[in-house]
Amino acid sequence: MQSSLMEKKNVSVFENYDALVNATAELFVKLGEEAIKGRGGYVVSLSGGSTPKGFYARLADKEVASRLDWSKIFVFFGDERTVAYTSPESNQRMITESLLSKVPLSRENVFALSDPDMDPKATAIDYERTMREFFGLDSGELPQFDFMLLGLGEDGHTASLFPGSPALAETQRWFVDNKVEKLNTTRLTTTYPVINNSRNIIFLASGKAKAAVLKDVLTGPEGKYPSQNVKAEKGKLYWYLDKEIAADL
Numbered sequence: 558m559q560s561s562l563m564e565k566k567n568v569s570v571f572e573n574y575d576a577l578v579n580a581t582a583e584l585f586v587k588l589g590e591e592a593i594k595g596r597g598g599y600v601v602s603l604s605g606g607s608t609p610k611g612f613y614a615r616l617a618d619k620e621v622a623s624r625l626d627w628s629k630i631f632v633f634f635g636d637e638r639t640v641a642y643t644s645p646e647s648n649q650r651m652i653t654e655s656l657l658s659k660v661p662l663s664r665e666n667v668f669a670l671s672d673p674d675m676d677p678k679a680t681a682i683d684y685e686r687t688m689r690e691f692f693g694l695d696s697g698e699l700p701q702f703d704f705m706l707l708g709l710g711e712d713g714h715t716a717s718l719f720p721g722s723p724a725l726a727e728t729q730r731w732f733v734d735n736k737v738e739k740l741n742t743t744r745l746t747t748t749y750p751v752i753n754n755s756r757n758i759i760f761l762a763s764g765k766a767k768a769a770v771l772k773d774v775l776t777g778p779e780g781k782y783p784s785q786n787v788k789a790e791k792g793k794l795y796w797y798l799d800k801e802i803a804a805d806l
């Protein structure tokens with residue numbers, strides 16, 4: 558991959574998955590230390606799926622976790638499936654089991670979605686209200702996350718912003734229910750206005766199955782994939798990749 562593109566898109570490629578998740582944990586700690594020192598708190602939005610599991614496990618590792626003051630860390634969920642918390646599909650369950658239950662984080666610092674499986678519309682409205690209360694913002698202003706973790710799907714989606722789904726066009730609301738026709742389900746997701754207002758946006762992606770779509774996302778025409786609409790309008794965007802996914806760059 559040309560170094561100019563690497564630089565322009567702030568792409569970091571690591572030897573393998575372990576090196577990738579270790580580097581992501583180091584970045585999380587570094588940005589966390591800066592946020593806590595500089596602003597007294599570290600507000601993060603965590604993503605689901607399988608890729609971040611290794612990152613969460615590494616972050617939960619005592620010698621990493623002990624480097625952060627978890628009393629000053631506040632956790633939101635970037636997106637969720639419309640399933641019960643007890644479902645193996647639940648992002649909240651995965652993130653809680655792999656990270657939140659293993660670090661000294663009080664429940665008040667974790668902002669869960671109310672009833673993702675019961676009433677997605679109401680849950681989305683309620684979650685936005687939760688965000689507004691936490692950030693203490695009126696309408697018109699946007700919340701600013703310090704660490705917005707995103708994944709990449711093989712169809713170029715990110716969070717639960719899928720190709721052709723209504724949420725791609727959302728410009729006002731912060732968090733919405735989003736009908737995903739191809740999955741025949743409704744998802745719940747943070748919207749572009751909030752994602753793009755983050756201080757740090759980190760795409761964490763790995764594996765050869767996504768090498769083709771990653772190349773297209775990073776070097777192909779804009780506007781083809783939802784992940785291409787993620788722009789660091791108020792901060793920095795990082796692509797944290799392993800060699801396998803970066804093979805075609």
Ligand code: 6PG
Pocket residue numbers: 604605606607608609636637638648707708709710711714715716717
């Ligand atoms: C989700 C995620 C989603 C995920 C991608 C990649 O709820 O599944 O938010 O956007 O990051 O689908 O998933 P994998 O990491 O499992 O490939």
